[in-house]
Amino acid sequence: MNQKERMLSGLPYKAWMDGLSEERLENKKKIFKYNNLEPEYEKAKDALIKEILGKTGNIINVEAPFRCDYGYNIEVGENFFANYNLTILDVGKVKIGDNAQIAPNVSIYTAGHPIHPDSRNSGYEYGIPITIGDNVWIGGNTCIMPGVTIGNNVVIGAGSVVTKDLPDNVIAVGNPCRILRKISEEDRDYYYRNLKFDVEDYK
Template structure:
């Protein structure tokens, strides 16, 4: 197995070998062009982000600046919105479902390093994939760590550090992120805490 194959298999690998550094450089060029698009260049923005991502559904909006390692290992579904300063370290696969929203400064980090300093200083690192279900909202300044899965309809409170899997249909928050409560059907009538909708088309 070469180092790229090891990386994609979730095994320890060295990131500067077997063409990996060159692949990252090519992606950095694509990211650079994307982040310099004028805000009124809609077609160029769409074309550029689709050239970066491995798979993208309909209505994908990632507000610049955006950063990722390879891009090709990221799959997003329909109606995806990521606010400013999204970072996705995609040395392993990142799969994001439909109708997902990220607040500003959200980081998905599949990359990791050994805990022991001697092992870490050897240059080996690893990547473990991240999976995010449908209808998920991740609040601003949230970090999602390697190997985490977030279930459908979950809401992750801002400033969270998600170190373990989060089930579907819950509000979770904190460092480390923990389930706060289940989302109920009664909440459908409220747009924020005790504030009820004053419209009927929600």
């Protein structure tokens, strides 16, 4: 098993061997081009982000700047939106469902290093997959750590550090991120805290 195969299997691997450095360099070229496209070149932008990522839906909007390691390890669903400064360390697989809304400065880290300094200094690192369900809203400055699974319909408050799995239909916040409460049918009528919709076409 070479180092790329080890990386994709979630095993300890060395990131500079077996063509991995070259793959990251090629992706960095695409990322640089994407982040420096003139804003009016929407079609070119859409085509390039679909080339960078491993799998996407038809509708995808990723505001520049965006950064990732390989790109091909990232799969996003339909109607994907990410605001400025999304960083995905996609050493491991990252799967995100439909209707994702990602606020600015969110970081999704599959990558990690051993705790013990001797092991860490050996150069070995690892990537553990992250899975995010449908209809998830991730607040600004959130970090999602290796191996986490986030369920459907989840809202994650700004500034959270998500170290453990989150089930469907919850609001979670904090460092470390904890479940605040379940999302209820009553929440449908409010757009922010105690402020009710004054229109009828939101349902």
